[in-house]
Amino acid sequence: MENIVKAGIFGVCIGDALGVPVEFKSRETLKSFPVINMQEFGSWNQPKGTWSDDSSLTLCLAEELTKGYNLEKIGESFVKWVKYGHWTAHGRLFDIGGTTRHSIARLIKGESAKFSGNIFEEDNGNGSLMRILPLAFYLKDEENIEKLYQTVKEVSAITHGHFRSVFACFIYVIFVIELIKGRDRKEAYIYMQDTVLEYSVFQGFNPREVELFHRVLKNDISAYSEDEIRGSGYVLHSLEASLWCFLNSETYAEAVLKAVNLGEDTDTTGAVTGGIAGIYYGFENIPGEWVNELVRKDDIEVLCEKLQKKLIQ
Numbered sequence: 001m002e003n004i005v006k007a008g009i010f011g012v013c014i015g016d017a018l019g020v021p022v023e024f025k026s027r028e029t030l031k032s033f034p035v036i037n038m039q040e041f042g043s044w045n046q047p048k049g050t051w052s053d054d055s056s057l058t059l060c061l062a063e064e065l066t067k068g069y070n071l072e073k074i075g076e077s078f079v080k081w082v083k084y085g086h087w088t089a090h091g092r093l094f095d096i097g098g099t100t101r102h103s104i105a106r107l108i109k110g111e112s113a114k115f116s117g118n119i120f121e122e123d124n125g126n127g128s129l130m131r132i133l134p135l136a137f138y139l140k141d142e143e144n145i146e147k148l149y150q151t152v153k154e155v156s157a158i159t160h161g162h163f164r165s166v167f168a169c170f171i172y173v174i175f176v177i178e179l180i181k182g183r184d185r186k187e188a189y190i191y192m193q194d195t196v197l198e199y200s201v202f203q204g205f206n207p208r209e210v211e212l213f214h215r216v217l218k219n220d221i222s223a224y225s226e227d228e229i230r231g232s233g234y235v236l237h238s239l240e241a242s243l244w245c246f247l248n249s250e251t252y253a254e255a256v257l258k259a260v261n262l263g264e265d266t267d268t269t270g271a272v273t274g275g276i277a278g279i280y281y282g283f284e285n286i287p288g289e290w291v292n293e294l295v296r297k298d299d300i301e302v303l304c305e306k307l308q309k310k311l312i313q
Contacts, residue, residue, distance in 0.1 A: 003283045004180060004312060006304040008133055009062060011278020013055040013300060014290050015256040015270030020044055020052050023095075027231070027263035035260045038293045044094055049293040052095045054271035057131035059087040059303060061155070065138050066306045069151070075113030075158050078104050089295040095267075097233070100127040103159040114154070117161030126238035128160035130268045132169045133275040136176035137311045145199055148173070160235070163209050168239045171196055171216060172272070175243070179279045185247060193217050216240055222247035231262030231269045238265065242272035252281040253290075 021042025022035055040048035060077040064070065080086035082104050085093055096104075099118045106116040117123075135155055142148045149170055156169045174195055178188035197217055200210045213236065215221050221243045229244045230237040241262055249255035252274070259273035260266045278286060291297060 003304075003308070004279060005062075005134075005137055005308040006301065007278040007281075007283040007286070008137070008176075008180075008275050009058065009278075009300065009304050009307075010283060010286060010291060010294070010297075011252065011256075011274040011276070012058050012133055012271045013051045013274075014286060014294055015259060015272070015274020015277075016051040016054045016267045017049050017270075017294060018256055018290070019260045019266035019268070019270035020046055020050055022260065022263075023052075023266050025263055025266065027261070030261045030263050030266075035257060035266075038290055046089070046094065047295070049295045050089045051271075051295065052089075052267045053093070053097070053100070053127075054130040054268050055089075056081050056087045056093070057100075057127075058133060058271070058275075059300065061131055062134040062303055062307050063087070065134055066303070066310050069138060071113045071154050071158070074155065075107045075116060078158065079107050083108070097125050097127040099123045099125050100159045107158075113158045117157040117159050119157075119161040121162060121164070123160060123162050124164045124235045125160070125233050126168075126235045126265065126268050126272070128156035128158070128165050129168050129172060129235050129238055130271050132156065132173060133176060134307065136173045136180060137307065139173060140177050140180050140311075145195070149199065149203075163206065164212065165235050167200075167205070167209065167213065168235045171213065172239060172242075172276075176276055176279060179276060185280060189220075189222075189243070189247065212236060213239075216243060226262075229262065231259070231264040231266065233265040233268065238268055238272055241269050242276065245269070245273045246276050246280070249277070252277045252285045253287055 021039040023043040038048045064074045085091045103116045152170045153166045156166045175192040245259040246255050255277035256274045259269040
């Protein structure tokens with residue numbers, strides 16, 4: 001368990017930073033010019049090692065969890081990110097999704113974090129999945145699955161309140177918790193499938209919605225070909241892509257490079273994959289060159305140590 005928080009959070013930030021310079025690029029372009037290391041400038045004209053909203057909101061959540069769980073405080077932290085550049089790489093925000101922007105605008109106007117998120121079917125971008133990882137550290141010992149689900153739902157719904165986004169986060173968190181506990185990844189995957197499907201039946205979740213996740217929950221997502229995996233900003237695509245990249249790789253570097261080179265929403269696919277790969281392979285397996293190139297790495301390290309002390313006994 002040593003450094004497991006650091007492994008997960010650096011995993012997110014480095015996956016994100018690898019993807020930032022090529023965001024929106026097509027898979028065809030990246031087949032010709034694949035990402036193999038940290039790049040500078042590119043899509044957002046940012047220096048090498050710069051991370052985006054994915055990492056910013058992950059770090060905001062992680063920071064609030066060092067003080068305990070308080071939904072309104074997490075919401076306030078997101079507001080500080082938008083208004084003052086809190087937990088940005090260079091002191092200002094350069095990337096924000098539409099659903100996240102609308103939801104945080106409601107928080108700025110004084111809405112409670114319980115009711116700020118968008119709830120319509122078109123609001124199922126990957127903006128809550130990309131930042132949910134620290135919650136797995138907080139919930140790792142929670143034996144009441146209803147409490148676990150409701151907590152994931154609350155944190156997702158600060159911005160993304162539709163069932164599909166919440167359910168994707170729930171699947172991801174259940175899987176991550178099993179990796180934190182040291183399970184083999186195939187065992188963790190099967191455990192997640194059984195647990196989530198059983199809970200969805202017990203709760204009577206809309207079967208049409210649950211069926212959308214059949215490639216992850218009823219089949220083995222790793223068995224699909226790369227052509228069947230999308231790297232888009234849709235939450236279901238992000239979940240499938242991150243699990244596919246992780247389950248089909250043997251190192252942290254292989255997993256995140258596979259993720260980024262899928263194209264489209266490269267920073268988020270990199271971040272979501274990087275979190276699980278970091279936890280599974282350990283911090284020492286993340287290439288040292290990438291760690292050294294990461295912007296604000298010392299600040300991130302201090303935060304990780306605080307969260308590790310608070311949550312991982």
